[in-house]
Amino acid sequence: MGDSGEERVVEHLRDAHAIEEQALKQLERAVELANDDQIEQVYREHLEETHEHEKLVRERLEAHDHEPSAVKDLTMRSGAVGLRQLADIAPETPVKLAMHFYAFEHLEIANYELLGRIARGAGDDETAQAAEKILEQERAAAEKVAETFDRAAELLLEAEESEGEEGSDSGSEEASREKEEAKS
Amino acid sequence: MGDSGEERVVEHLRDAHAIEEQALKQLERAVELANDDQIEQVYREHLEETHEHEKLVRERLEAHDHEPSAVKDLTMRSGAVGLRQLADIAPETPVKLAMHFYAFEHLEIANYELLGRIARGAGDDETAQAAEKILEQERAAAEKVAETFDRAAELLLEAEESEGEEGSDSGSEEASREKEEAKS
Numbered sequence: 001m002g003d004s005g006e007e008r009v010v011e012h013l014r015d016a017h018a019i020e021e022q023a024l025k026q027l028e029r030a031v032e033l034a035n036d037d038q039i040e041q042v043y044r045e046h047l048e049e050t051h052e053h054e055k056l057v058r059e060r061l062e063a064h065d066h067e068p069s070a071v072k073d074l075t076m077r078s079g080a081v082g083l084r085q086l087a088d089i090a091p092e093t094p095v096k097l098a099m100h101f102y103a104f105e106h107l108e109i110a111n112y113e114l115l116g117r118i119a120r121g122a123g124d125d126e127t128a129q130a131a132e133k134i135l136e137q138e139r140a141a142a143e144k145v146a147e148t149f150d151r152a153a154e155l156l157l158e159a160e161e162s163e164g165e166e167g168s169d170s171g172s173e174e175a176s177r178e179k180e181e182a183k184s
Numbered sequence: 185m186g187d188s189g190e191e192r193v194v195e196h197l198r199d200a201h202a203i204e205e206q207a208l209k210q211l212e213r214a215v216e217l218a219n220d221d222q223i224e225q226v227y228r229e230h231l232e233e234t235h236e237h238e239k240l241v242r243e244r245l246e247a248h249d250h251e252p253s254a255v256k257d258l259t260m261r262s263g264a265v266g267l268r269q270l271a272d273i274a275p276e277t278p279v280k281l282a283m284h285f286y287a288f289e290h291l292e293i294a295n296y297e298l299l300g301r302i303a304r305g306a307g308d309d310e311t312a313q314a315a316e317k318i319l320e321q322e323r324a325a326a327e328k329v330a331e332t333f334d335r336a337a338e339l340l341l342e343a344e345e346s347e348g349e350e351g352s353d354s355g356s357e358e359a360s361r362e363k364e365e366a367k368s
Contacts, residue, residue, distance in 0.1 A: 005341070008340060008341065012279075095196075095298050095302075098294060098298065099291055099294040099295055099298065100291075102290050102291065102293070102294035103287045103288065103290045103291035103294065104287065105290075106286050106287045106289075106290035106326075107283055107284075107286070107287035109286070110282060110283040110286035110287065110329075110330075110333070111283055113330070113333050114279050114282065114283065114333055114336065114337055117333060117334065117337035118279075118337050118340060118341065121337060121338075121341045122341065142290075145294075146294075146297070149294070149297050149298055149301060150301065152298065153298055153301035153302050153305060154305075156192060156302060157189070157192065157302065157305045157306065
């Protein structure tokens with residue numbers, strides 16, 4: 001592998017690592033916000049896998065004598081693929097959570113599809129194999145997020161019905177909790 | 185359809201409209217940045233479809249006696265689904281462009297999957313039909329973006345080779361243009 005080929009792989013691995021770091025933060029938040037057992041389980045399981053992905057990507061960076069980017073750099077890198085501030089935004093309803101993570105999982109799918117191709121093109125088969133392994137799990141995770149669409153729409157319409165009854169605004173987990181408490 | 189059911193549909197239609205507005209801005213930028221005929225064609229064709237989608241969503245809003253949100257509100261709405269600032273970010277390489285739009289198309293897919301369900305649940309079949317029609321085209325567009333992965337990786341590795349030869353950084357169209365100008 002030529003030096004500049006290796007550079008491209010390392011660059012893409014750094015982006016991949018920044019995205020996994022964002023994924024960890026956002027999935028932790030999603031578990032807190034889900035407010036529904038079935039949906040929470042989807043995010044919790046993928047959070048566990050994501051710890052493994054972060055480690056795999058970090059190991060590939062270390063194999064090239066590189067460390068993951070520092071936080072400041074990470075934010076800039078994330079910004080470059082349109083993720084700036086995503087970590088700070090709390091999707092408020094199961095519907096927004098589902099939209100957000102369906103998009104995010106596909107950002108990761110595209111990321112590993114491309115990392116696989118770039119690594120193969122640069123002759124780095126180990127990185128390509130890691131990318132293909134993670135890719136498979138990201139695809140499965142995206143499918144699971146899609147499976148929350150029915151429940152998310154249901155919850156929105158239920159919230160709407162009880163809103164009609166109680167005259168209060170729902171949507172955020174906090175509001176729902178307050179409602180639950182008010183009911184009991 | 186109850187008033188609060190209609191409210192949910194209108195709310196989701198406003199989000200959908202904000203996303204289509206973002207899509208228009210970003211696809212225009214993508215056409216400028218593509219710097220490759222095959223890739224440019226993908227974004228150009230979807231830009232045309234997106235004008236149609238924006239119109240369809242606006243018509244459904246108008247059917248409920250609502251207008252699309254004003255720009256300020258649009259930014260806030262977009263922020264709510266994690267799109268804040270996306271319009272300002274120029275993905276610099278075909279690889280980043282592909283990642284960005286693959287994620288963005290899936291945000292739209294999720295959006296219309298959910299709009300369809302919410303509208304059906306609220307008894308608004310016309311909106312549900314519009315959502316299903318747009319959904320089909322968003323799915324096709326996502327597939328076409330995925331078809332650019334090979335070419336995007338190829339261009340990155342080609343840029344890397346010529347970078348090696350020319351000793352200059354490539355990637356963004358602007359950088360390439362500056363390079364062209366510097367040469368002439």
